[in-house]
Amino acid sequence: MRARTISLMIVAAVVLSGCATSRPAGTISPATISPPTQSTRDLANLPPPAGTIPVAVYGMRDQTGQYKPSPDSSFSTSVTQGAASLLVSALRDSRWFKPVERENLQDLLTERKIVRALEQPSDRAQTQLPPLRPANMIIEGAIVAYESNVRTGGFGVRYLGIGPSDLYRQDQVTINLRAVDIRTGDVIQSITTTKTVFSIQLDFGVFKFVSLRHLLEVETGLSRNEPVQQCVREAIEAGLIHLIAQGARDGSWNLKNPDDLKKPLLAGYLKAYDEQTMNTPITSAEQTELLGDSRAQPQ
16 A cells, blocks of 8 residues: 555656646746747748738727626627737738728827927928828728637546546637728628637546545646637738739739749639638648648748
């Protein structure tokens, strides 16, 4: 009995030491640039356009109607409310579009009024403000859905009170982007993309009577939740790439070199889109493999 007790204590010590090494090294860390997603890299590698397009973004609303579970907060939304900022950043990173400020246009106009008010009559000709740049297109969008518990599952096994367990959960965020011509109001292009949010929890426990009146219970584990804002960002970036690829193929805008449309990056996104719209659904693994093959080839 004593040997078994010692062995169980050794197992518990090993498990706890492993848990200690998996914890964060410290509670304070310096601020860093947000880590890029695969779609961020694809945006940076897009072929150049014939000319950049001035676009306006007035907002990107949260139309999900979803709130966090009540134990956390009854008023906090499930998705970020800064999607418009993520979209503007993605538009600049693509080098296809030149975003102009519209979301906080009143602040910009107020500053221009202040500059004019402080101008001296003698300096007015030299410091005259140029006119604001008009946009040729409006990029509209919204987070249209956030589905919780799209898929849940797990497994566990215990023998003599000792064993691990594994639980996972998948949520889903869906965004829509559309390009609108300001001259006619026509929707030039529209795309909807979906990103899965993964959460996983691993546990290991020991529940054992080491003697008649003594109970040994040891638990350890870790969990990992994919940040929802990163998933929204990746869905926006992927949607923008699809928007660019569709517009280049349909002639809504032009590539600097038309042959770039046949290169692996844009061709991979176009093929993935065509697979989805021809009523021949492909699995997420097949889509990842398809886009992975296009990214692996030199641009």
